[in-house]
Amino acid sequence: MEPEIHLKKNVRRKIPVVALGMVGLFFFTVLFGPFITPHNPFKIDLNNAIRPPFWEEGGSTRNLLGTDAMGRDILSRLIYGARTSMIVSIFAILICGTIGVLLGLISGYYGGKIDTVIMRFTDLWMSMPTIITAILIVSVLGPSKKTVIIVVGVTGWITYARIVRGEVLSLKEAAFVRLARVAGCGHLRLIFSHLFPNILNTLIILVTLDFGRVIIITATLTFLGLGIQPPSASWGLMLAEGRQYITYAWWMTTFPGMAILLAVLGMNLTGDWLRDRLDPKQKLR
Amino acid sequence: MQRYILKRILHAIMTMIAVTVIVFFLQRLMGDPVALMVSPDADQEVVEALTKKFGLDQSVLIQFLTFLKSAAHGDFGKSFKWQEPALQLVLSRFPATLELAITAMFIATVFGLSIGIASAVKPDSFFDRFGKIFSLLGQATPSFWLAVMMMLFFGVKLDWFPISGRGTLLHLFMPATTIGLISLASITRLTRSSMIDALKSDYIVMARIKGVPNRYVIMIHALKNASIPILTMMSIQFSYLITGTVVIETIFSWPGTGRLAIQAFLARDFPVIQVFVLFASFIYVSINLMVDILYAYIDPRIRYQ
Numbered sequence: 096m097e098p099e100i101h102l103k104k105n106v107r108r109k110i111p112v113v114a115l116g117m118v119g120l121f122f123f124t125v126l127f128g129p130f131i132t133p134h135n136p137f138k139i140d141l142n143n144a145i146r147p148p149f150w151e152e153g154g155s156t157r158n159l160l161g162t163d164a165m166g167r168d169i170l171s172r173l174i175y176g177a178r179t180s181m182i183v184s185i186f187a188i189l190i191c192g193t194i195g196v197l198l199g200l201i202s203g204y205y206g207g208k209i210d211t212v213i214m215r216f217t218d219l220w221m222s223m224p225t226i227i228t229a230i231l232i233v234s235v236l237g238p239s240k241k242t243v244i245i246v247v248g249v250t251g252w253i254t255y256a257r258i259v260r261g262e263v264l265s266l267k268e269a270a271f272v273r274l275a276r277v278a279g280c281g282h283l284r285l286i287f288s289h290l291f292p293n294i295l296n297t298l299i300i301l302v303t304l305d306f307g308r309v310i311i312i313t314a315t316l317t318f319l320g321l322g323i324q325p326p327s328a329s330w331g332l333m334l335a336e337g338r339q340y341i342t343y344a345w346w347m348t349t350f351p352g353m354a355i356l357l358a359v360l361g362m363n364l365t366g367d368w369l370r371d372r373l374d375p376k377q378k379l380r
Numbered sequence: 381m382q383r384y385i386l387k388r389i390l391h392a393i394m395t396m397i398a399v400t401v402i403v404f405f406l407q408r409l410m411g412d413p414v415a416l417m418v419s420p421d422a423d424q425e426v427v428e429a430l431t432k433k434f435g436l437d438q439s440v441l442i443q444f445l446t447f448l449k450s451a452a453h454g455d456f457g458k459s460f461k462w463q464e465p466a467l468q469l470v471l472s473r474f475p476a477t478l479e480l481a482i483t484a485m486f487i488a489t490v491f492g493l494s495i496g497i498a499s500a501v502k503p504d505s506f507f508d509r510f511g512k513i514f515s516l517l518g519q520a521t522p523s524f525w526l527a528v529m530m531m532l533f534f535g536v537k538l539d540w541f542p543i544s545g546r547g548t549l550l551h552l553f554m555p556a557t558t559i560g561l562i563s564l565a566s567i568t569r570l571t572r573s574s575m576i577d578a579l580k581s582d583y584i585v586m587a588r589i590k591g592v593p594n595r596y597v598i599m600i601h602a603l604k605n606a607s608i609p610i611l612t613m614m615s616i617q618f619s620y621l622i623t624g625t626v627v628i629e630t631i632f633s634w635p636g637t638g639r640l641a642i643q644a645f646l647a648r649d650f651p652v653i654q655v656f657v658l659f660a661s662f663i664y665v666s667i668n669l670m671v672d673i674l675y676a677y678i679d680p681r682i683r684y685q
Contacts, residue, residue, distance in 0.1 A: 115402075129491070143394075199646075202548070218391070218395070219395055222395045222661060222664055222665050222668065223399065223617040223661060223664075224622045224623060224660065224661075225619070225623055226622060226623040226626050227622070227661060228661050230641060230645055230653060230657065231402075231403065231406050231653075231657060232406075233645070234406075234407075234648075234650075234653060235406055242555075252536040256432075262621050282449075286585050287603055307519070307520060311522045314522050314524075315522060315523070315524060315623070315627055318522075318524050318627070319626070319627065319630060319642055320642070320645075320646060321645070331524075334524060334525060334528065338528060341528060341531060341532055341536065342536050345532055345664070348525070348528045348529075348532070349532075350526030351525075352521075352522060352526075352528065352529065355521075355522050355525060356517070356520050356522070356525070357520075359520035359521075360410060360516065360517070363516065363519060363520055364516070379444050
């Protein structure tokens with residue numbers, strides 16, 4: 096008789112449906128945002144100001160999540176806020192990812208003096224807490240969406256650089272690299288065609304997990320007045336504006352915050368799942 | 381050991397020098413401070429007089445050296461907005477921030493370590509599951525939203541705590557807890573995973589075979605070896621703490637350096653911004669230095685790097 100092999104149910108790889116759903120929703124709003132907003136998020140309607148969500152007294156199904164102080168529909172602003180967050184995050188991650196990966200690749204591959212210099216530079220950058228660098232840069236460039244992207248990009252490359260450098264250091268000794276060198280492969284080609292594809296897995300995980308940091312720091316800077324300026328629809332701004340009405344209009348601050356929480360949670364959970372699938376050696380913590 | 385400490389101190393000093401240079405030159409890029417101080421149609425003579433008074437007509441290098449000279453005397457200029465010496469202004473607000481930061485760090489560390497260790501010792505228990513969910517949520521929550529929600533719930537709806545200002549322990553509770561909770565989430569998560577890894581090691585099995593009481597095994601052997609990544613995380617948390625105090629102080633109108641920094645920024649008060657950045661960097665670099673030295677005590681291998 097054949098031995099029966101029972102696989103426990105939780106040994107099978109679980110796909111985090113909820114997390115991917117949240118991320119999917121997030122991306123969906125980015126692509127189709129303008130088409131699915133029930134109202135114009137910028138249209139001011141003072142007659143309709145400070146309406147509660149539809150399940151409360153005074154609310155109506157016209158504005159499902161209520162309106163803000165200027166009568167703008169909160170749900171529509173949330174959706175537009177998602178787009179803004181996404182766009183800012185993507186560009187910011189592009190910046191810090193590019194800087195970090197390049198520095199990490201160079202530092203790890205060439206080693207020696209170049210490595211020391213780059214690592215010293217990394218140490219220096221790390222000793223400036225994000226908010227400090229943010230205040231400095233925004234003081235010079237003035238608060239705006241572009242400035243936020245620059246600030247978030249420029250303060251976040253360290254993690255990428257360190258991790259990529261670590262990967263390159265261990266890959267450098269691998270057989271395929273040595274064989275390529277023996278075959279006469281030039282440095283640049285080695286770095287970009289051989290080393291880089293092998294760090295892609297780690298990079299994907301890193302990017303996914305970094306989204307959370309980027310979204311939160313963007314919202315924080317915007318909330319403090321250092322970022323995206325009104326009348327843009329940004330989650331941080333919605334929270335800042337709603338703060339004054341907190342005693343009688345709880346929805347103006349609760350919903351934007353929940354949106355941030357869900358977006359970050361979705362990205363973090365997805366990142367964790369990717370890490371379980373793509374990084375069995377747990378190189379990334 | 382001494383060589384290591386000396387190296388770290390040197391490193392800290394060089395970092396501070398680099399930060400000072402960056403801050404100074406970045407400030408100069410901000411445009412003409414005189415133009416911001418006078419009205420657009422001011423007399424040319426007034427503009428020139430002010431330029432001379434602040435030494436802005438001299439070369440950048442000389443301005444930098446003058447800046448360093450006055451800085452050595454503790455003179456960082458006068459705040460435009462409050463008309464007080466900038467350094468004194470920042471220092472006067474610092475005790476309030478320190479109170480907030482220490483309380484928050486205490487909450488985060490004590491509870492973070494406890495929950496993390498307890499979760500690691502009994503993985504997949506009900507307590508552990510709760511801890512995991514709590515960590516996940518905590519890491520995804522923006523601090524300013526948590527602050528506003530706490531304000532709403534505990535301050536407005538329940539009316540247990542005052543929602544602004546500083547004074548009693550009641551005033552301290554919400555701000556400190558907000559910062560602390562978010563830090564706690566990260567510390568718990570890392571403590572748990574570090575401890576679980578440490579507890580799997582051979583030396584732990586050996587200690588148990590030898591008959592070492594369980595609490596020693598956990599608290600001394602496992603914790604000591606798990607503490608390096610935890611310490612690293614805590615110094616990163618400290619960096620977050622600086623950001624956190626800026627945000628939370630603004631929301632709760634807590635009279636600390638963080639709120640001062642934002643007010644100075646909004647008023648384009650350069651001397652105060654400058655001092656704040658230098659001061660905060662100094663604190664951060666010092667804390668890192670202390671953590672580095674602590675590493676060397678905990679892990680003898682590091683002393684020989």
